[in-house]
Amino acid sequence: MSNNLLEIKDLNIFFKSDKNPDPIHAVRDLSFSLKQGEMLGVVGESGSGKSITNLALMGILGDSAIVRAEQCSLNNRELLNLKEHEWQKVRGGEISMIFQDPMTALNPFLTVEYQIVETILAHLNISKGEAKNKAIELLLQVGITSPKDRLKSYPFELSGGMAQRVMIAMAISTSPKLLIADEPTTALDVTIQKQILTLIKSLQEKNNMSVILVTHDLGVVSEFSERVQVMYAGELVETGRTSEIIKNPKHPYTFGLLSSRPGAVTRPAKTPLASIPGIVPAFHQRPAGCQFNPRCIHVLEDCKLGKIPIEHFVRCLHPMKETIV
Amino acid sequence: MNEILKVEALHKTYDIKKLFKPTLKLKALSGINFHLSKKETLGIVGESGCGKSTLAKVLTKLESITHGEIILLGKKYNDYLALEFHSKIQMVFQDPYQSLNPRKKAFDIIADPIRINTQTSSLEIDYLVMEMMKKVGLREEFSKRYPHHFSGGQRQRLGIARALMLRPEILILDEPVSALDVSIQAQVLNLLLELQVEFNLSYIFISHDLSVIQHMSDRILVMYLGRVVEYGSRDQIFYNPLHPYTKILLESAPKTQKSQKTHGKTLGQEIIVKGELPSALNLPKGCAFEPRCPYAKVSCKESVPDLEIKQGREVACFEV
Numbered sequence: 216m217s218n219n220l221l222e223i224k225d226l227n228i229f230f231k232s233d234k235n236p237d238p239i240h241a242v243r244d245l246s247f248s249l250k251q252g253e254m255l256g257v258v259g260e261s262g263s264g265k266s267i268t269n270l271a272l273m274g275i276l277g278d279s280a281i282v283r284a285e286q287c288s289l290n291n292r293e294l295l296n297l298k299e300h301e302w303q304k305v306r307g308g309e310i311s312m313i314f315q316d317p318m319t320a321l322n323p324f325l326t327v328e329y330q331i332v333e334t335i336l337a338h339l340n341i342s343k344g345e346a347k348n349k350a351i352e353l354l355l356q357v358g359i360t361s362p363k364d365r366l367k368s369y370p371f372e373l374s375g376g377m378a379q380r381v382m383i384a385m386a387i388s389t390s391p392k393l394l395i396a397d398e399p400t401t402a403l404d405v406t407i408q409k410q411i412l413t414l415i416k417s418l419q420e421k422n423n424m425s426v427i428l429v430t431h432d433l434g435v436v437s438e439f440s441e442r443v444q445v446m447y448a449g450e451l452v453e454t455g456r457t458s459e460i461i462k463n464p465k466h467p468y469t470f471g472l473l474s475s476r477p478g479a480v481t482r483p484a485k486t487p488l489a490s491i492p493g494i495v496p497a498f499h500q501r502p503a504g505c506q507f508n509p510r511c512i513h514v515l516e517d518c519k520l521g522k523i524p525i526e527h528f529v530r531c532l533h534p535m536k537e538t539i540v
Numbered sequence: 541m542n543e544i545l546k547v548e549a550l551h552k553t554y555d556i557k558k559l560f561k562p563t564l565k566l567k568a569l570s571g572i573n574f575h576l577s578k579k580e581t582l583g584i585v586g587e588s589g590c591g592k593s594t595l596a597k598v599l600t601k602l603e604s605i606t607h608g609e610i611i612l613l614g615k616k617y618n619d620y621l622a623l624e625f626h627s628k629i630q631m632v633f634q635d636p637y638q639s640l641n642p643r644k645k646a647f648d649i650i651a652d653p654i655r656i657n658t659q660t661s662s663l664e665i666d667y668l669v670m671e672m673m674k675k676v677g678l679r680e681e682f683s684k685r686y687p688h689h690f691s692g693g694q695r696q697r698l699g700i701a702r703a704l705m706l707r708p709e710i711l712i713l714d715e716p717v718s719a720l721d722v723s724i725q726a727q728v729l730n731l732l733l734e735l736q737v738e739f740n741l742s743y744i745f746i747s748h749d750l751s752v753i754q755h756m757s758d759r760i761l762v763m764y765l766g767r768v769v770e771y772g773s774r775d776q777i778f779y780n781p782l783h784p785y786t787k788i789l790l791e792s793a794p795k796t797q798k799s800q801k802t803h804g805k806t807l808g809q810e811i812i813v814k815g816e817l818p819s820a821l822n823l824p825k826g827c828a829f830e831p832r833c834p835y836a837k838v839s840c841k842e843s844v845p846d847l848e849i850k851q852g853r854e855v856a857c858f859e860v
Contacts, residue, residue: 260721260722260723260724261721374816374817375588376816377816404587404588404748404817405587405748405750405789405792405793405794406587406788406789406792406813407587407816408792408794409791409792409794409813410813431721431722432722432794433722433796434751434793434794434795434796435794437794437795437796438794438795461796471723472722472723473796475722475723475725475726476722476726476751476796477725477726477729477751477752477754477755477756485581485733485755485756485758487730487733487734488726488729488730488755489726490723490726490727490730491723491726491727492727494691494693494724495721
């Protein structure tokens with residue numbers, strides 16, 4: 216028994232496909248844990264497996280997915296053995312999720328009221344009238360002025376920031392223990408992004424809720440999350456305190472990601488950026504050894520063989536010692 | 541002097557027509573003035589709905605001008621013939637997945653501008669296309685492939701190659717790296733910097749990402765609801781912003797290093813801007829930013845501030 220809210224050990228996700236006899240290995244040996252009330256930032260590019268991990272935690276991967284783990288538990292309750300009707304209690308009840316694009320995540324045919332009340336009634340044992348009052352209260356909580364009018368709105372009548380607030384209101388309506396925010400602000404403008412992230416942070420602290428904040432923007436993570444994990448090609452490559460990783464990244468990928476960010480390092484304008492050569496390998500062309508070795512500038516012979524273990528929170532045989540200036 | 545593009549009092553208004561309702565005027569751009577010199581990059585920054593993309597469309601003649609004048613190399617826009625115009629100014633689009641014809645091979649995508657606009661022999665076209673593919677970092681054997689075979693970064697390279705085929709003087713880059721991953725973004729930005737030197741290009745670089753704008757631009761135009769609110773050099777805008785909107789925009793951008801918040805000092809406490817962009821159909825009578833501005837006074841509600849030169853750059857604010 217552990218004190219952690221979420222405990223994941225050696226999570227592997229495969230996808231069966233008609234073309235390939237071998238299933239695609241999308242997430243490899245992922246282990247992490249999350250305490251009650253803690254925020255964890257997850258950073259990675261497309262294809263790194265960050266979204267698939269979240270979908271697995273919500274139990275909404277399709278039939279073609281095979282999810283295996285030594286342990287994948289919420290409050291010491293194993294998630295992977297749950298039946299569908301048990302999943303329905305967990306999903307939206309104990310774990311909620313906010314998606315990237317609020318405009319496609321909301322049903323365009325139904326009013327805000329219908330969608331929020333539906334969620335509340337599915338999980339809480341209260342009357343419709345009480346649910347409506349709760350919806351008004353929730354909209355106020357997420358900073359929507361004149362919530363009574365907004366309840367009658369359809370999603371197309373809302374701006375992007377407003378729609379994301381409605382999504383957050385829905386997600387916290389059942390007081391979940393864990394909130395997964397998958398790129399919640401990628402579709403929004405910077406000023407609105409700041410409003411939404413500040414809102415999520417304050418709700419996390421007020422409700423003592425755990426949050427997994429997925430993003431591709433290291434700036435977002437370093438401002439809002441104390442702990443971060445960096446993923447690359449389905450593997451966890453580095454994890455630790457955000458302030459430490461931003462200053463002293465040990466994995467060459469993290470290092471490259473940080474220094475290729477325009478504006479991360481103070482440089483004169485129009486000087487070349489330190490870029491990472493090449494692209495993330497496709498799922499069926501993953502290299503042997505370290506997943507990053509074909510793009511790594513510090514690659515040595517032993518990087519191309521066998522499985523690279525995580526040691527001292529970094530999956531690299533020759534960790535970097537330089538600091539980001 | 542080296543000025544190649546000059547925009548004077550540019551207005552763009554769309555008519556919103558609805559059955560049985562009076563026609564509404566949507567002012568997408570009102571009174572835009574700026575100029576662009578040779579080999580220079582002008583960054584245009586602002587939130588969605590501020591008119592950045594409308595401006596790009598007007599500049600490439602995809603939309604007509606309602607009022608005002610654009611002068612390209614000493615000649616008015618309306619006096620240009622299509623062919624001559626397209627060999628001066630070209631555009632790279634935001635989404636490399638939607639801006640390439642999925643039914644055409646890479647070779648044809650790059651070759652089409654030359655085929656349509658010039659009388660070049662096919663042998664020479666072959667040579668020019670291969671040369672251009674090398675320059676943007678695409679291997680020769682890729683020329684037979686269709687867009688769906690390429691990754692996002694490679695597609696954007698294709699889009700850049702296509703835009704450069706007629707050897708334009710000005711390239712309009714509408715959010716060219718927003719759809720790309722961080723590590724790929726750096727590759728494409730580096731390519732754009734190299735090409736600018738090699739082809740003596742002037743860029744109009746449109747982006748919502750301040751760090752990209754800061755890295756690429758010589759001068760910057762900050763837009764809000766179809767108007768210019770601040771226009772100055774990169775250092776003025778980033779290290780000493782004057783307009784409250786510019787300050788807030790810089791303050792809101794997520795950063796990895798706290799020490800970098802040099803501009804934060806001018807604001808003192810961190811400020812989160814209230815509310816959202818008002819509708820362009822129903823603009824406030826006074827300053828468009830007044831409803832969200834933390835420094836707004838009563839006078840801001842009454843009239844629109846003009847752009848005035850203050851501390852060496854143009855700002856539209858009464859309170860500066």
